[in-house]
Amino acid sequence: MKAGNVSYNDVLDLPDEVPVFPLTGVLLLPSGNMPLNLFEPRYLAMFEDALAGDRLVGMIQPRIDAKESAEGEPALCNVGCLGRVTAFQETGDGRIVLNLSGVARFRVLEELPARNGYRIAKIASFADDLDDSEEAEKAVDRDGLLETFKAYLQANDMEADWDGVREASTRSLVNSLSMMSPYGPAEKQALLEAPDLKTRAETLVAITEMTLARNSGDGAQGTLQ
Numbered sequence: 001m002k003a004g005n006v007s008y009n010d011v012l013d014l015p016d017e018v019p020v021f022p023l024t025g026v027l028l029l030p031s032g033n034m035p036l037n038l039f040e041p042r043y044l045a046m047f048e049d050a051l052a053g054d055r056l057v058g059m060i061q062p063r064i065d066a067k068e069s070a071e072g073e074p075a076l077c078n079v080g081c082l083g084r085v086t087a088f089q090e091t092g093d094g095r096i097v098l099n100l101s102g103v104a105r106f107r108v109l110e111e112l113p114a115r116n117g118y119r120i121a122k123i124a125s126f127a128d129d130l131d132d133s134e135e136a137e138k139a140v141d142r143d144g145l146l147e148t149f150k151a152y153l154q155a156n157d158m159e160a161d162w163d164g165v166r167e168a169s170t171r172s173l174v175n176s177l178s179m180m181s182p183y184g185p186a187e188k189q190a191l192l193e194a195p196d197l198k199t200r201a202e203t204l205v206a207i208t209e210m211t212l213a214r215n216s217g218d219g220a221q222g223t224l225q
Contacts, residue, residue, distance in 0.1 A: 001030060001031070001103055001104060001129065001131075003083075003101035003102070003103050004055075004101055011130070015056060016124070017123070018123055019058065019115070020057070020059075020060050020076065020080065020118075021036075022060055022061065022119070023059065024185050025061070026188070027178060027181075028179065029081060032102040034059065034100045034179070035097065035098070035099055037097050038095060041117065042116065043118060045117060045118060046118040047085070047098065049115070049116065050085055051088075054084075055084050056082050056084055056085075056103070058083075058123065059082075060077055061076075061080070061189055062076060062077070073119065076121070078107055079108070080106055080108065080192075081192065082106055084100065084103055086100070104125045104129035105192065106126065108121045108123055109122045110122040132171075136198070137197065139196075140170050141202075144205060145173070148204075149208075151212060152208050152212060155216075174201045174204070177204060178191045178204050181204065181207070181208070187207050190203055
């Protein structure tokens with residue numbers, strides 16, 4: 001798996017402790033790109049520390065069904081995704097706009113004491129996410145995924161860059177559509193935790209078909225973002 005100028009070939013290339021950025025309804029997947037707009041002092045500090053180190057940050061959702069910890073912070077979901085800072089820009093008004101490139105998912109083993117106001121977790125990365133072989137892509141029903149995507153676009157009067165879609169690898173297509181999907185935190189977490197690319201594609205198709213069926217009687221709702 002390559003992110004920016006760095007290749008990650010083994011879980012030994014990844015840290016076992018990372019700063020984590022809890023954000024509800026946001027999904028980062030391996031090979032995906034996520035823009036972030038940082039303005040809170042603790043996350044600006046997190047960025048500065050990451051930039052001075054390995055540039056890796058763990059994107060993760062807070063658990064919406066859990067009580068807050070003793071420190072007043074929401075509990076974290078069990079699975080998140082590592083992202084490498086591959087671009088950033090200072091805005092001049094105290095904010096930083098950056099891009100995270102997805103590297104590999106991770107499982108939270110333990111939350112560690114906070115550092116400079118931001119949260120730290122001990123993690124175990126998913127080794128399979130670093131495998132760029134085409135075997136996983138061959139198991140995906142790409143045609144079925146595209147048919148469902150087309151139906152969603154038609155129901156919402158939307159267009160797509162079909163030349164770009166056809167040129168995209170199946171891995172990039174599945175992960176990009178999952179990240180762009182307008183679904184809620186629970187659905188986003190299900191897509192993140194899918195055990196393999198085939199299951200993620202099937203989960204995305206199933207969620208989209210249910211949404212289309214639910215909205216068919218009263219007009220389609222939701223937009224890809």
